[in-house]
Amino acid sequence: MKKMILSVALGTALVAGLFFASEVPSDLAMDLHPDILSVEKPTLFF
Amino acid sequence: MIEIGSFIKLQRTKQDMTLGDLADGIVSVSYLSKIENLKTQASPEIIQLLCNRLGIQVDNSEEQAIKEKCKEWYSMLFKVNDKEKIIATYKEIQEMMDTNLSENLLMFEIHKIRYYLILNQYDKALKKINELSEISDNFDNLQDFYWNKFRGNYYSLANVDYHQAMFYYKKSEEKIMHIDIGEDEAADLKYIIAVTHSELRNTLESIDYANQALAVFMKQYNFHRCAQCHIVLGISYRRIKMYEKAIKNYNLAKHLAELNNNKQVNQQTTYNLGNLYSTIGESEEAIKYYSEVVEDNEVHLHEKLIAITSLIKEYYKIGNIDKTREMINEAKALLDSVKNSVYYQLYYYIIYTYTYKLNGEDDRFKSLVKDKFIPYLRKNKDYGNLVAYSNMLANHFESIGRYKESVKYYKLANETYEKLINL
Structure with a gap:
């Protein structure tokens, strides 16, 4: 019985997961923000 | 006038002297501690003796010259300037400060935080912050404004901790109404807050602050900052799916960057345009913009690396394995030259995640992403x-x-x- 409940729970979670996978938010871009110091950086940023 | 106790404490710690070293034969250690912490007023004779031991002249004959030099230097720290000139002026002021009791000393010390950040000397900036923390309770409103702003700058740049940075920027902002600063200085803080909100993905706040800053920069024809505000607005509008408005802002940023001949801002905009097209599923267009950044030899390493990383993802997304591999190899070659950067770890994980995925090295992929990348x-x-x-x-x-x-x-x-x- 316990095993069956666990299987059902896992199945539900998996469906929810798959649903999320198909709806992966598209806007996860790594944005490049402008500098906060006005002074030009040296030739090497790092 | 600078509080003499704060001045003595600052000079003593700078010279690595203990309370005992300085007090010896002049006053008791506990009395010196009271002087430094502004709990008592020492006699002029005692102040003279302490300053003699510290090698400081108690006169203000050079005060006017120091004041003017400091003003010039502070202004250099806020505008696009030659770093060599900033360093030379700094040394000139430091020499004067070392032998004079100047009321400009505390403000000069506070501005050193920004100076070290501009020179990418983050350790020195932190050391200065720790040193000044001990006397920060005695700062006036103007000193507090810069103290918090520069501390925020430190957390943004050296620690990449935007929550902590925002905490200090807000403290700085609270001081604006109590001090007499130019519109441009207040706008500079608004701009920094806009960028920090954007880093924290507080999109509406970011738009609000960017517009406030932009209104001032436009009046002053500060094209550099106007372009940067338009980039922040472009990112924000893309996030709330107002793509046309985002493109309009990016185009304005590009136009202003070209007017100002600012390659850096121009390519930052190009990269963000790539992100916009990637978001709306136009991979070909996204690749075009990312590639433009990667192929530009004048672009800084950070911009180049983030653009190559985005190309890896975009080519992988459309199933172009050969190009994904080619970009991975290019990215690995660049990675070696940025080993000391705060961003190194992030790019390392991204590049190797795709490497293992592409090579079908399942165990290494799983181990990297699960045990290292996700916790990071x-x-x-x-x-x-x-x-x-x-x-x-x-x-x-x-x-x-x-x-x-x-x-x-x-x-x-x-x-x-x-x-x-x-x-």
Whole structure:
């Protein structure tokens, strides 16, 4: 019985997961923000 | 006038002297401590003796010259300037400060934080922050304004801790109404707050602050900052799916950057345009913009690396394996030259995640993403990447039939995404 409940729970979670996978938010871009110091950086940023 | 106690404490700690070293034969240690902490007023004779031991002249004959030099130097720290000139002026002022009791000393010391940040000397900036923390209770409103602003700058740049940075920027902002500063200085803080809100994905706040700053920069024909505000607005509008408005802002940023002959700002805009087209599913257009940044030899390493990384993802997304591999190799070559950067770890994880995925090295992929990359992203509160890579790992587990683990990472992606949109 316990095993069956666990299987059902896992199945539900998996469906929810798959649903999320198909709806992966598209806007996860790594944005490049402008500098906060006005002074030009040296030739090497790092 | 500078409080003499704060001045003595600052000079003593700079010279690595203990309270005992300085007090010896002049006053008791406890009395010196009271002087330094402004709990008592010492006689002029005692002050003279302490200053003699510190090698400081108690006169203000050079005060006017110091004041003017400082003003010139502070202004250099806020505008695009030659670094060599900034360093030379700094040395000139330091020489004068070392032998004079100047009322400009505390402000000069506070501005050193920004100076070290501009020179990328983050350790020295932190040391200065720690040194000044001991006397910061005695700062007036103007000193407090810069003290908090520069501390915020430190957390933004050296620690990449935007929550902490915002905490200090807000403290600085509270001081604006109590001090007499130019519109441009207040706008500079608004701009920094706009960028920090954007880093924290507080989109509406970011738009509000960017517009406030932009209104002032436009009046002053500060094209450099106007272009930067338009980039922040472009990013914000893209996030709330107002793509036309985002493109309009990016075009304005590009136009202003060209007018100002600012390659850096121009290519930052190009990269962000790439992100916009990637978001709306126009991979070909996104690749065109990312490639333009990568192929530009004048662009800084950070911009180049983030653009190559985005090309890896974009080519992988459309299933162009050869190009993905080619970009991975280019990225690896660049990675070696940025080993000391705060961003190194992030790019390392992204590049090797795709390497292992592409080569079908399942164990290495799983071990890297699960044990290193995801904990790293959690620690750094990088929610955008956390959603992307938890989802990637969940997909992987699902594809090999390990559903329990798959669910765990889908759940993580889901919860993180909730967090992201509720920020």
